Amino acid sequence: MPISKTKDLLGQLSQLERTVSEFSFEELSADEAKVLKDSFNTFRSSLEKHIYESKEANSIPQKKESVAVNGQDISQKKFIAHISHEIRTPLNSIIGYANLLNDERLTQGQHKKVDAIKFASNTLLKLINEVLEYSKISSGNTNFETVDFNLHSLLKDVMFLCETLVLDRKIELLIDIDENVPKIVKGDPSKLSQVLLNLLGNSVKFVENGFIKLEVFSKESSDNDCMLQFSVADTGIGISSEKVNTIFDQYTQAENDTSSKYGGTGLGLTITKEIIEKLNGEIEIESVLDKGTTVTFRLPYPYGSTSGVVNKSVNENYKLKDGKLLAGTEIMVFEDNQMNQLLIVEQLTKWGCRVHTNFTLDKGLEILAANNIDLILMDLKMPNLNGFEVSKVIRGNDNSNINSIPIVAFSADFTERDSKECKEIGINDFLLKPYTLEDLMTAIVKNKRKKVEPLEFASILQKPMIEPKETTVVDLTSLLKDCFGEIDMLNELVKLFKLNAIEFIGNVKVHLQTEDLNQIALSAHKLKAGFAMIKADGMRSLIVELEVSCKSNKPNKVRELYQAFLNDYPLLEENLTDALKSLNKK
Known part of the structure; x- marks a missing residue:
């Protein structure tokens, strides 16, 4: 090092x-x-x-x-x-x-x-x-998958994530996807997301004001595949000419004070280059000090099929806000590290789980035979009998009630070889340490044997299926905290927001007649901060898309999104009023 x-x-x-x-x-x-x-x-x-x-x-x-x-x-x-x-x-x-x-x-x-x-x-x-x-x-130990995925949706999600990073900053986020770019391609979506977020994240870090623009177009195409070119351009601090040639080297940053001022390890671009080259692509960079930087990379993608795109299960998308979702769950924990053992027992106990831990393998098998265990949490890298070996013993047990118990493995290190061995043994899922409480809860709910929740929590699982339209949802709890619990201040802010929304509707109506998209973009930019304030993420996403469409000079798309706004905003305002009344009563 x-x-x-x-x-x-x-x-x-x-x-x-x-x-x-x-x-x-x-x-x-x-x-x-x-x-x-x-x-x-x-x-x-x-x-x-x-x-x-x-x-x-x-x-x-x-x-x-x-x-x-x-x-x-x-x-x-x-x-x-x-x-x-x-x-x-x-x-x-x-x-x-x-x-x-x-x-x-x-x-x-x-x-x-x-x-x-x-x-x-x-x-x-x-x-x-x-x-x-x-x-x-x-060293070639990273797994690259090949699946059908929606490229346009991925690009939209990446830009939305970047929008959250530049909130209230004088930075324009632009995206231009050429009409020849296919919607469905075959490849590794997570690696493409990682590359784009690395590059866009760099731009966000180094741009004080100006713009960041992502452009995508098809460089070459045939009957079966295409070469896509991606470029990320910004008006940031730029890179001196003598540093450009070494910027992809490991532990290298543009200037000596970059690490202390902006943070980071200097490995971001090195990792990006490695991923692109592993995917048979190429990357290059052009930059002028104090003017900006453009990073361009090209990747080959076979055309994909819509039927092959995996849709997330509705039940996997619900937000786990209440630890009582796990009340009554019986869990066995194989963990040799005493600190981590105490930690996970305390976490699970707070959620109402019954936890079995600190036992030998033979004693553990006795517990499995005598109890209705819903899930096993298995540390893979225990020093004596490791988690792979213990899992093999459990899966090879003659008792069908034991050998079918779901196993979620966890470890501080996980290689492609580990992944293959987990699949061969029959381990159901995996958590990488350190994991968040939400990661842990999600893994347990997703894999545990008892899928039927207590009646009082069944509605939480069903909620996404009957949830109101995403563009009409609001949440004032965070804003009330920002107001130090002062209801009067909250009322004034909500009143101001409603006035801004009315002003937005009037401005867009006027400027659509002359197709003055710059003025509409300014109005949208002003309003999106208001939607962020009241946690109306769905409507904010719509407004962000409207703003981007203005900057990409797509008047028909702007009209379509504005009409969607007019359709959904009245219900959002109604929900906002109801939420405010509820807080006023407390």
């Missing part, structure tokens, strides 16, 4: 240690502080051990038979893969306990300190993830 990255990592570690110590001393009981500090010390010791082992290994002259791949020694790649599990496991405890603390009744000052712990932990996690991902991609 380069010296600059080592210093960065150790600096982040020291900052996190100070925050943890201060929080533990001032806000926690002795027992709580001990749990948190023990978890952090385990994490720190593991990280420092591997950093200094790496330094020693690099200082020893290497034998001639040491093989280099793409300029990186194989032993270094093995080292990176190995520390992933060692570092992520204790980091999982730190993040997990911080999440649990955040759910407690803390003072505002305590919440700030927990947030500081979470921020520092997630910064470390991001750094570790990027280094690990680069190692996996460059």
Whole structure:
């Protein structure tokens, strides 16, 4: 690991240690502080051990038979893969306990300190993830899938995510998809999303004002496939001519102060280039310092079939807001790390689960035979009998009630080989540590044996099927918090929003007659912040699309979206009034 990255990592570690110590001393009981500090010390010791082992290994002259791949020694790649599990496991405890603390009744000052712990932990996690991902991609250990997917929907989703990053900033987000670009193609949608988000995210980071534009068109085509060209152009800080040629090299950033000012590991573009080349594509960059940057890449895609596009199950899309969804669920946990064991038991117990843990394999089989277990959570990398071996024993049991219990594996490291072995054994799903509470809850609800929920929660699962139109949904709870609980202030803000909506309707009606799309775009841009304020995400998405259509000079599309707005806004306003009345009564 380069010296600059080592210093960065150790600096982040020291900052996190100070925050943890201060929080533990001032806000926690002795027992709580001990749990948190023990978890952090385990994490720190593991990280420092591997950093200094790496330094020693690099200082020893290497034998001639040491093989280099793409300029990186194989032993270094093995080292990176190995520390992933060692570092992520204790980091999982730190993040997990911080999440649990955040759910407690803390003072505002305590919440700030927990947030500081979470921020520092997630910064470390991001750094570790990027280094690990680069190692996996460059050594050929990343799995690339080939499925039919809707390219236009993917591009729309990516741009919507970027819209959330530039809210209230003077940046125009533009997209132009040529009419010859096919809607359905065959390839890896997650990798394309990752590439686009890396590039657009860079632009968002480095653009203070101006625009960011994504263009997509078909470069070449045949009966079976096409070559698509994507370009991301921005008016950002740009890159000096001497730096452009090395910008894709690992750990490289445009200028010496870029990391300290904007953050990051310097691996984003390296990972992007690796992915594109693995997909048989090519990438290039043009930039002028203080003027802007354009990154262009080309990828070949076979044409796909609409019938092959997988639609998400309705039940997988519901929002898991209530932990009581899992009340009564009986779960067995195979986890050897005591910190993580305590953490997951506390998480599951808070959700009303009955948890079995801390047992031998033989004792575990007895528990499985004597109880109606709904799900098994299995740590794959236990030191003695690992999770793969335990899962094989369970799947090979003669008792059909035991061998059919759903198993969700979790680990701090997961390779393509692990994925294949999980499928062969019959493991149902997988969680990568550190996972969020929502990830854990989603995996349990999705896989657990008892699919019928208690009657009082059945409506939560059914809600997406009878949910009102997405463009009419609002939520004022966050806005009320922003108003410090002052209902009068909330009433004034909602009143102001309604006036802005009326003004928008009038402006669009006038400017549509002359097709002055620039004025309509300005009105839409002003109103979308209001929809974000009242958490009307569906209608905000429609307004964003209307604004983009104006900037792409598509008057017919603008008329279509405006009519949709006129159809749905009255019901949204009615829901807004009802929500306000409900809060006024409290």
